[in-house]
Amino acid sequence: MTTPHTYITTTIPYVNARPHLGFALELVQADVLARHHRRHGEQVRFQTGTDDNSLKNVLAAQAAGVGVQEFVDGNATTFTALAGPLSLSVDDVIRTSRDPRHRAGVERLWQACADAGDLYRKHYEGLYCVGCEQFYTPAELNEGRCPEHGTQPQQVSEENWFFRLSRYTDHLHNLIAAGALRIEPAERRNEVLAFIAGGLEDFSISRSTDRARGWGIPVPGDPSQVIYVWWDALGNYLTALGYGTGSDDLQRWWTGAERRIHLVGKGVLRFHAVYWPAMLLSAGQVLPTDILVHDYLTVDGRKISKSGGVTVDPATLVGQYGTDAVRWWLLREVPRVGDADFTLDRLINRANDELANGLGNLVNRVVAMIHRYRSGHAPTTQASAPDAEALDQAIEQAAALIDAALADFDFRRATAAVWNIVDEANRYINHIRPWDLAKTERTGNQHTRRDLDTVLATLLRTCQTIGEHLTPFLPDAATRITQQCTSLDGQLPAPSPLLQRLAAPTSTPGPESGKPARDNRLA
Numbered sequence: 037m038t039t040p041h042t043y044i045t046t047t048i049p050y051v052n053a054r055p056h057l058g059f060a061l062e063l064v065q066a067d068v069l070a071r072h073h074r075r076h077g078e079q080v081r082f083q084t085g086t087d088d089n090s091l092k093n094v095l096a097a098q099a100a101g102v103g104v105q106e107f108v109d110g111n112a113t114t115f116t117a118l119a120g121p122l123s124l125s126v127d128d129v130i131r132t133s134r135d136p137r138h139r140a141g142v143e144r145l146w147q148a149c150a151d152a153g154d155l156y157r158k159h160y161e162g163l164y165c166v167g168c169e170q171f172y173t174p175a176e177l178n179e180g181r182c183p184e185h186g187t188q189p190q191q192v193s194e195e196n197w198f199f200r201l202s203r204y205t206d207h208l209h210n211l212i213a214a215g216a217l218r219i220e221p222a223e224r225r226n227e228v229l230a231f232i233a234g235g236l237e238d239f240s241i242s243r244s245t246d247r248a249r250g251w252g253i254p255v256p257g258d259p260s261q262v263i264y265v266w267w268d269a270l271g272n273y274l275t276a277l278g279y280g281t282g283s284d285d286l287q288r289w290w291t292g293a294e295r296r297i298h299l300v301g302k303g304v305l306r307f308h309a310v311y312w313p314a315m316l317l318s319a320g321q322v323l324p325t326d327i328l329v330h331d332y333l334t335v336d337g338r339k340i341s342k343s344g345g346v347t348v349d350p351a352t353l354v355g356q357y358g359t360d361a362v363r364w365w366l367l368r369e370v371p372r373v374g375d376a377d378f379t380l381d382r383l384i385n386r387a388n389d390e391l392a393n394g395l396g397n398l399v400n401r402v403v404a405m406i407h408r409y410r411s412g413h414a415p416t417t418q419a420s421a422p423d424a425e426a427l428d429q430a431i432e433q434a435a436a437l438i439d440a441a442l443a444d445f446d447f448r449r450a451t452a453a454v455w456n457i458v459d460e461a462n463r464y465i466n467h468i469r470p471w472d473l474a475k476t477e478r479t480g481n482q483h484t485r486r487d488l489d490t491v492l493a494t495l496l497r498t499c500q501t502i503g504e505h506l507t508p509f510l511p512d513a514a515t516r517i518t519q520q521c522t523s524l525d526g527q528l529p530a531p532s533p534l535l536q537r538l539a540a541p542t543s544t545p546g547p548e549s550g551k552p553a554r555d556n557r558l559a
């Protein structure tokens with residue numbers, strides 16, 4: 037039997053500014069899935085990257101007075117460097133302006149769709165939002181403004197290449213309705229189905245080289261045009277697998293993989309669930325198996341965006357509060373459907389209540405008791421401890437609950453299953469009172485000695501189990517817990533605090549918003 041292969045991708049963000057917490061959410065979610073699938077013995081490739089070829093990047097570089105490549109390189113580094121602070125198990129990073137795999141792959145994709153008879157030239161006029169890099173119909177605008185950016189789109193009139201999306205309307209609808217292309221959550225799938233049922237129109241897939249300021253990938257055989265940045269960017273999921281350069285990776289991670297999972301934000305769902313699958317059908321490639329959609333983060337109640345001004349730099353946040361606290365907040369508080377509001381208070385409270393008080397304290401207490409009552413030698417008895425039914429049940433159920441929750445793309449439910457063990461373990465300690473057992477034991481009661489052995493052994497096993505289950509979610513903390521709970525030469529390491537309490541910010545934290553923040557924690 038061959039090992040199942042799972043390919044997991046994030047979207048590739050524009051690099052017109054530094055990364056914000058919303059992208060960190062997507063990275064951390066993808067990382068959890070990658071680690072989870074690896075734990076199940078699967079081969080996993082976790083891929084991210086940057087979308088360098090956008091007109092947005094060109095305009096931002098011009099505003100900064102820097103050359104486009106230099107600007108893009110500088111910002112792209114801040115995205116790829118998130119792997120360290122966020123503890124990401126990334127396998128591959130593709131940069132669309134730099135990576136030799138990319139252009140060759142985009143050109144092949146173009147040619148494959150052209151060969152299928154799906155590309156044609158036509159004069160086009162429309163309203164274009166550079167922020168979104170897409171055309172809008174007047175009906176899609178809010179009082180004449182882009183629904184995402186609140187800016188007025190430009191009137192654009194030019195001859196472009198078009199892709200025959202309309203040809204794939206029924207095919208796409210059937211594949212998504214049948215679940216062959218699974219979109220989670222169901223609310224998002226229904227949105228896509230409704231959009232397709234409304235009729236798909238062919239879309240423009242090139243820009244005049246002039247309007248693109250000469251930046252991007254030229255249309256094969258037509259140097260007056262560059263390929264539309266979305267076409268170029270969506271291609272990354274194939275180009276990074278050597279689609280244009282000839283590599284076994286394509287068969288291994290795409291054509292022959294059991295799962296091809298794209299994580300995307302709700303704002304780019306249409307590109308991933310409609311345009312991209314249609315491009316793949318046209319090119320004769322298999323489709324992704326899963327598109328997992330997250331909603332947006334707000335910061336102190338305001339919309340978060342790189343270009344909109346309100347942002348939180350994830351690397352800075354990690355520098356202040358640590359990887360575990362940031363990952364835990366993203367996984368524990370962001371709902372499966374609906375936007376989540378980030379505040380420093382919420383991050384700190386969640387970390388203090390659950391990581392420091394709940395989890396850190398539990399492991400510390402258990403190891404300290406084993407040192408106090410058994411000189412650091414962990415009892416190994418497998419006999420069941422008294423009154424531990426609720427704890428046993430939480431442990432027994434956790435793996436299945438986590439599997440089911442992550443299959444549903446529900447990180448809150450998955451972490452809740454781990455948290456339930458922590459909660460039950462702390463409740464159990466308070467109920468069974470090992471310190472009382474230790475007191476009775478000192479009177480020479482052998483029965484109590486056996487009981488305390490089973491209690492300590494059960495609690496240590498519980499902490500080890502928590503460490504294992506936490507690995508996909510909090511890889512750093514999980515490693516520390518496992519080390520703390522593993523005997524060396526028959527003895528547990530001396531207890532040390534694993535998850536420190538976080539200090540509250542000294543002044544009311546505000547989001548970065550163009551003006552200097554009063555508190556420089558997030559600056």
Ligand SMILES: [Zn+2]
Pocket residue numbers: 165166167168169182183184185186
């Ligand atoms: Zn826009």
